Amino acid sequence: MASSNWVCCKFTFLKCTRCFGIQKVLKVLGIFFSIHLITFHLILPYALRDHPYSSYFSPTWNVYQRALGLNEDRIKMAEGYLDTVNAARSREMYSNTNRAKFVIGIVTVARVSYEKSVPQPRYLTQVVAKVHKLLAESPSKLDYQLFICNVDDQGSSHSEAIYLSNFTRMVTKNENGNSNFHSRQNRWEREKLDYNYCLEQAWLYDSKYAILIQDDAVPHSNFVEVLEYLVSNHLEYRIQGGRLSQNLEKWAWIKLNFPENLAGFLRNWRFVLEWISISAMLASIFTLFVSCFYRYKSPVCFLYIMFLLSLYFNLSLTLAIGRPFFINIGNQYKYSYTIKPATSCCLPAVLYPSKNIPGILKYLEKTKCNTNLPLDFALPNYAEQSGMKEYLASPNLFTHVGMYSALNHRINSRTAWAYLKEV
Template identity: 30%
Template sequence: MEASAADTSTPLVITIITTRRRPEYHYLLQVALGFLNRLDDCGADCSDFKLLVCNVDPQPNSHTDACLLSQLLPSVARHLSEEVAEAPNRFEQEKQDYTYCLSQSLELYSPEYVLLVEDDAVPLHGIFSAFFQLVQVRFPEEPLGGGLYTKFYHPERLQGYVNPEPMRILEWIGLGGTVGLVLTWLYTVIFQRPRFSWWVFVALTLYAMLMAELAGRHYLLEVRRMSPTLYNVVPATECCTPAMLFSQASARRTLQYFKELQCEPGYAKDIALYKELGKRKERAWALEPNMVKHVGMFSSLRGWYEGEEPKLL
């Protein structure tokens, strides 16, 4: 069914951006089912949330999964609803598709927030608990704390401690020091040492830091799923855009920023948006741990299109 304009205001619109991928994967159906299940789990608290399918495939009627869902969920199709000029490159095309879906979300529902997700980002349990924690507890006075967006996903391979983000280094040292202190105390008790040894403490702290990095920070972050109050909100880093939360005001700013820039190889929409933060002295956030699971094996941007062989992400 086509979404109709002038719907009443809603707290959150979840918009799934989709294009054809290899047909056997059915990513879109997995993501849509995931959100329907999460909404069902959420119950009355999420009863006013809306789910929108945004089909940006150049041949929308050939996207069979999107056509199937359009009979069940509100949907829009870019190449059916407007005349679309050919973009100079795929990166610019992706940016234009993204802005179309974001603008349609605002136009059709006038939401307080938009969660823009790609069609290979399956929601995890607790995603809506995280949303409420973010907007009602962390940023109760100003939507997203005045930030441009909040990322609900960051690649696990980029979540380690050995990364350029200074706050992770401090977190790493703090974790190592805490575990090192406990191990040092156990050492003095077990081996009946008369006093605290700084050399032992430093050695065990370094050992704990090394073990934490080898174990993987993204696995340690899973402990935070015990309660939404433990979720971590940190400054956003450059990559990537599988799941992004915007407030209504920040979404309109984002649309204006995208209108003023052009993407190209090496300057995709995630990089462009991140660089705009610095230029305009804006802020953005990332929520830890991830609230979606990235199931895509192949990039629709760099991979399968018109008979090309897909490229592994």
């Protein structure tokens, strides 16, 4: 492959030197490499040093402290909103299990900061407040039910969840503590059992769709609007042949978040195709501009070599900037969202058709999760065996803000920059 590319480039270069002149070709190459040098060694290291997903990320400020500061800001906003809510009326609204189109369950365990000098992270407060606010402001709020699923080993000691149960319904798996049983399970199996419990509780609502959210996944401000758009125009129906028709494909679930720190262009072959497509589009636009500007002066071979040089430049540029920047362009508009095939990782927020839940529960009951088969790897096995597709919403509808891991009981300080996004 590499040898064929070299032969092609050599042939193009020789052809251009014949029809355009070797001095002009060398001049173009000189200008190109000068621009390349200035861009990637002078401009981008300065422009992208504070951009977390770029290859030049090297901030002058403390990443960990910035992440803590943003978390405190979110807590204050959440508390400010909850102070304006009529708790009794809110609890009454979400205290029943009347059938709704969507039921949202927030899976939670008590989290600590692991540092005496650092306040409690209070992720659950942030998530409940944000979801509650978005539903309250939505014209379709009657289509939603909301509950907290408390799966802490000592459920009655999860004080944050108990306080928030004043605003919405809460179910508790281990009301009086179940630590002896949990101590006999590995942490991956415990996670599966907890998730199964919450998924079953969501299924009991008899809604059309169930959404399970981890207590450190904060929804974006357009979550409700985009969710309803995706369900109506990409999942239940699709545009085929210029008209909206029913989607007959069998699908197991749609993930509403994929970790942006794992979303680099070189992560998998689909992302590589995106990288090449974006770069080729930018190179085509540049070549078109050159052809219009030098309409009567440039031979075809010159435009060809300009396209190749521009493609190389844009491949390097987009890789340096990072994929998350490009997929988040226009994410405030619902029409910019689409669905793609999902990967195994991860489960911060997932929408399930309720009709699929009994089969999922039955499959997971027979599956033993461990370090080689965590929950987010076991679920794709079910989809494959059932002949159903997995989807991923793109861009993300949630931001994973949990720097303090409840599963691993440690601080994810090495990836703290992943939690710097304003929500």
